[in-house]
Amino acid sequence: MSNQYEHIKSSGGIDEYRLKSNDLRVLMLQDNSTPVATFMVTYHVGSRNEAIGYTGSTHLLEHLMFKGSRNFNKEQGTAIWDELQSIGAQINATTWNDRTNYFEVVPSEHIEKAISIEADRMRFSFLRDEDRQPEMTVVRNEYERGENSPFDVLDKNIWATAYQAHPYHHSTIGWRSDIENVSTERLKEFYDVYYWPNNATATIIGDFEKDTTLSLIAKYFGEHEKSGHEIPSVYTEEPEQQGPRRVVVKRAGQSGITAIAHKSPPGLNSDTYAIQVLGKILCDGKSSRLYKKTVDKGLATSLFMYDFPFKDNGLFITYAFLTPGTENQTVEDIILNEYDDIVNSGVDESEILRAVAQIRATVAFSRDGSYAVASALNEAIAIGDWKFYTTFLDKIKLVTAEDVKRVAQKYLNEDQSTIGWFIPKNSDK
């Protein structure tokens, strides 16, 4: 290994290094079984770093990052999309609450191309106003597409109701008026605050040669200095919720949605594992408790729950998509009764075993392909410890029935709840 790096730690076959010159973190997982590799840069900035007036900026900035940089731009005939798609790369970027990531899945002989592009746009992206204007309407159409979906609209309303002070209040796409009006200068400021090697993690998974790749990363990213300022942290905390909340969305549609959300702890909290098992017991699969009581009874077409581990507190949300004619209240009562049953009586050992088996398989499937690994690792990087990915299953295996009952009692608390209904205004077009 080059002396340009310091080895930080290893876990689950993944090695972490620090590029000494600028504190860029590098994660590597080598698997030469197919001639494909995924290169990804995760910036530790997401919509939690935004505030009123520039919600959606992280995402809009992510779009502008494809518009050109010093060495990769249309003017030179080296546009980012052209350079990468012409070699058959799968390329994209995503923004979420706690992170922004840019990735390329490439035939492994083209790894250098992906590295050079990501390094170039880390500090030399153009971010021109003439690019922001047409891209704003692109992003606005992305927002509009989301607004077409009753689920998306209800989900945004639930987060906005559950979180009042904390920036998880607004969705990553942002509010429409902010998307339309945020200035290019504000986006540049955002870029200059957060897009630095010491606020990023570069990850490479798949078919590569370690020393060569480390050298390439040092060659291209090494030209950047670390930021001259401290990366600002978010200090806004959500005040304690002191009672149940409700939100109702009414508009044209065909059938209703009932959603029940409860505040959940930050992803790195030790309760996260028992909460994940609780979610599986309630909603995952045809033998889960709520599937039998809603979908099997013809009351819902489908249901699911999510509790994505985030950097800060999250939401444990169950969604039920109702069959026409089913009342929101009916399904709400069923879900809450089931919650009460677990709070009062706990769960069976057989339910724990089933949930752990499901998670064990999910973890194994998440290693099928270099992008799948990178994608899962990306979320662990976002919450502050990539080892969350490599140690997740071991910690899940330690969850007991008593743990599940305890977290149900602690978090499925009425005063911490936000209940959302989507009510279709009429069934005609």
Next chain:
Amino acid sequence: MKFKESVIIDEPVKGLSTFVIPTKVRDVITISGSMLGGMLFSNNHKISSLTSSMLDKGTQKKTKHEISNILESMGAEISFISSNRHINFTAHCLKSDIDTVVELIAEQLREPAFPENELDILKKRMIANLEISKDDTKKQALINFLRNIYPDDHHNSRSTISDSINHIELVKTKDLNIFHNNSFGLGSLKVAAAGDISSDLLNGLIKTNFDGWKQQKIKQLSNGSLANKRMKSENNIEIKDKTSSDVYIGQTVELSEHNKDYLSLMMGIYILGGNFSARLMQTVRDEQGLTYGIGSTIAGCGYGINGHWHTWGTFSPKLVEQGINSTIIEIDKWYKNGITQKELNAKKTTLNGLYQVSLDTTGGLIDKILTNAEKGRDIKYLDNYTNLINTLDNDNINKVINKYIDPQKFTTTIAGSDV
């Protein structure tokens, strides 16, 4: 990697072919299979859909809860679905559970129970999903586009939502039993597996669980009707409270995948709108900012059937007209001036690279192998595909575009609010 050398093909049971590609992924196995018996094989197309969806609702030996308990206790999944021509199944499991999973697949395919109460619940759920889809601008635009270019009994057409609901309501358990009795069995069954699995292991399990099953009594599919005569038309669907509209523009093309011009036309359409660096995304999205997504593709040309090509894009209601105009301008330029050698060279390397990248997952491998087999192609076709792409000629592509596309006769369908 050469498919010819990597995929082990066998017929462990007469009428059931296996395709196994061991990969280095640890512990994980993906299995997909199919047999003729899709929606086109019954007059009421929903009989096939309901039959396949009822396969996990209980067998002669197990209730649906016993099935789901077995699978979920292993973290495994099995799903069944009907496509136009095939009944398809897919399973994901850990290597340690493969014997149980193959046994269950066989039991569900061979001995379904079709309980009446479960059919009632399933019908209610499917109808509810269809009702919900009335609000889906993309689905509504596509259905209406296809119904405009094809007559009802064309293989590529789609039923209206109302007709689909009516068809579902008519289905009884006896229809499922008759369909299962006639259409399920050995004959056209193909099973592909990838991941941490050997050919010997899969073939042994297939012999144990499928040997002795009856042969399919599949009827010959009719060719269906010819496409509607091409003509310029516009058809709009109003859906309330939508902030984005979906737009399809296109027409039928008189060629199938068997035609020597197919790959040339496919490449021409890919250059127009196959990915982000194609013309439509570069102009209508990247330069003009009119849409989040727009693209073009050729579709419905498999199995010797002539298909269609279309562009699809989403636009804010106020930008729909401008978006359509810009799209048409780009299509006109493409049609009149053709593609360039530079574009062709770039897209050749794109498709070659994408092919390589698609091999990164067991799912990607299996899709390619099974689809190729369903179409009756030798496995060598997969190895030869990149050669076929690399020999495409710029002049010929431009001739083919002019031969099969007629910009004067596009069908346009918009679904959204205030359209």
